[in-house]
Amino acid sequence: MSNAEQRATGAAVEERRSWIPMIGLFLAQVLMSFNVAALPISLGGFVEDFGVPPTTASTTIVVYGLAVAALVMTGAKLGQRIGWVLIFRIVVVAFAGSSLLMIFSPSIEWAIGGQVLAGASAAIIVPSLVALIAENYRGDQQATAVGSLGSARAFSGVSAFLIGGTLGTLVGWRPVFLITLGLAVAVFALSFRLRSDRGDRSVRIDVVASVLIGVAIVMLTLGFNNLNGWGVISAREGAPFSVLGLSPAPVLVVLGVVFGQLFFMWTRRRMRSGRTPLVDLSVLDRPQERAAIYAMFIIVLMEAAVNFALPTYIQVVQGRTPFDTSLAMMPFNLTVFVTATLIVRFYSRFAPRTIALFSFGLTTAALVWLAFVVTNNWETIPTIAGLVVFGVGQGALVTLVFNVLVTAVPKHLAGDVGSIRGTTQNLASAVGTAVMGAVLVTLLTTGVARAVEDHPELPPELVAQVDLDSVNFVGNDELRGVLEGTTATPEQIDAAVAVNEDQRLRTLKLGFLILAGISAVAALPASRLPSYRPAEIPDPEAE
Known part of the structure; x- marks a missing residue:
């Protein structure tokens, strides 16, 4: 009897457990992802409440990913030593504390501190999810549970942009983090339904x-x-x-x-x-597993870059509300959620390599399309179509590469897979946000400097007063207010605002083209992903 037949026979007689414990794990993934997705929505509120530039406000996003990526491998070993259920409960309480810091933060420094605490907590939650799924579920239930983490991440993006955008517009950004506080309480309560383990004191860090x-x-x-x-x-x-x-x-x-x-x-x-x-590198022994990690890094980097660039542009440059931002991002986030949930239906028909290459083709084409069709009006059909196609490719990839990693290693290495996944995703998220911010500001500075030279109605003495050739993201209304305090004439103000508007849209288009190039390069690692279908997967426990 083949390995695939043996596993199918074994799965049929395995005990099926209640899904209630999985609800808690699902909500734990939602908790982390909702927190991350809520940060871009809150950027405009950070800028307004704390009086800081958008790039400083985006530090909240960066430090969260930094803390997770730096600590997740150590967190995995702590979980093995102390016990996954116990440490899971401890860090969920800590995450609740980070939500309270966000709600009551008097300055951007407190908000950044709240995200450092959230990131440190997530550094243990991330490997806990994989290890607890492996501990609590077997066979088909385990495969379904692993796949649900991808859909939970996408679901959080949809709900965070919709709920966060609505609250941010009607009430403010702080109540958004009441949602994460409530999620943390629910996860803590449901954690008592998880199968307990005592940990292994012999594990050394x-x-x-x-x-x-x-x-x-x-x-x-x-x-x-x-x-x-x-x-x-x-x-x-x-x-x-x-x-x-x-x-x-x-x-x-x-x-x-x-x-x-x-x-x-x-x-x-x-x-x-x-x-x-600290982490067993045997989980990356084969080229397929390494290719999955490279592909995951690029996928998350692209998603982070888009989730930073679009809300920043819509809220800060265009001066629109968080609710407008949620509507503009809805086609992308909703498509990611639906695709991440449904893509598993194609695993029996197509190999991971085929799905990945097709999906990266979609993301590349969508980004090139957006670079040419995006305008200051986000409600146009071409723009929505581009975001939908990008979301289809992104949603398929998010679930696919994680499943490739989990199915390729024995159960006892689940924590190591979780820590590598967490390190990769959060480092990519931090780098994607940071690099996109740096690239956009650099392109913007260069573009504005050249545009000023092409506008003789903006004399050097006026440029010196507002430093137009060294700008950050500034909205039109804010720029008008600054110029009204100078010697600028109404005609000069109109010209400067026109430069501001045109160059920022041009910068966003160039940003899309750069991301398209990164997506195209991803075909290289994607071509090394497994070429077998699930029924042909070698049994990692037998190796």
Whole structure:
């Protein structure tokens, strides 16, 4: 009898458990994803309430991903040592505390601190979800449960943009985080239905590896996040220091790569000596698993970039409400949710490689299309169509690559898969948000500088008063207010506002084209994904 037939026979006689524990795990994924999706919706509120630029407000997004990515591998080992259920309950309570910080934060620093706490909590929740599913479910139930995490993430995006946009418009951004507080309470209550485990006190945490990977991720994220403020190559005035005239941002990126390589070298050495590593790298032994990780990084990076760029443009530049933002993003988020839920129906007919290549083709075509059709009016059919097609490709990919990873390794490595998934997704999210912000501001600065030269009605002395050639994202109304306090004539104000409007739309279009190029490059790792269908999957427990 083949492995596939044996597993099918075994699954038929396995005990089927209640789905109530899975509801709690589903809501835990919703909790984390809702929090992340609510941050872009709240950017306009952060800017208005705290008086900070959008790039500073977006630090809340970056630090969340930074904390998760830096701590998730250590969090996985803590879960194995203390016990997944116990530590799961502890960090859910901590996540509730982060929601309270967001609700009552008096400054952007408090909001950033709230997201650091949320990220540190999520660093343990992420591997917990995979490990607890493996502990509580078997066979077809386990496959369904794993797939639900992808749909939960997409569902959170839809609900966060709709509910968050409505609350942000009618009440303010703070009540949005009452939702995450309520979710945390519900998850904590449902956690008592999970199958308990005692943990393994013999598990040792590799402190050296924890430090190496943590430093690597912090350096990478800080470097990418400050490329614009500190300088891409030469150090700018805002840089905290310089290295022989070089900006510290690219230096941190290079050092982050070096520390990352040191982490892998140290971990492989520890595994060869028979000691317990921080993460078992055998889950990445085969090219298919490595390809899944590369593809996952690109997928999440693209999603983070779009979820940062569009709300920033709509709320800050166009001056529209969070509810308008939720409506504009709804076609994308709703399509991601539906596709992530339904894509499993195609697994029996098409191989992961085929689905991935087709999906990356869709995202590439959609981004190129948006670069040419997007206008200041988001309700146009061409724009909505582009977001829908992009959402179809994105939703299929989010669920697909995670399933490739989970089905490729034995059950006892579920926590390691969860930690690698968390590191990849959150590092990609932080890098995608940071790089997109840096790229858009750089393109904007260059475009405005050239546009000013083409407008003789904007003399150098006026430009010097408002520093038009070194701008951040500024709305038309805000720019008019600034110019009215200068020597500018009404004609000059109108010309400056026209420059502001045209260059920001041009910048957004260029941003879409850059993302399209990244999506096209993703065909390389996608071509290395498995070419077999689920019935042909080798049994990882038998290897």
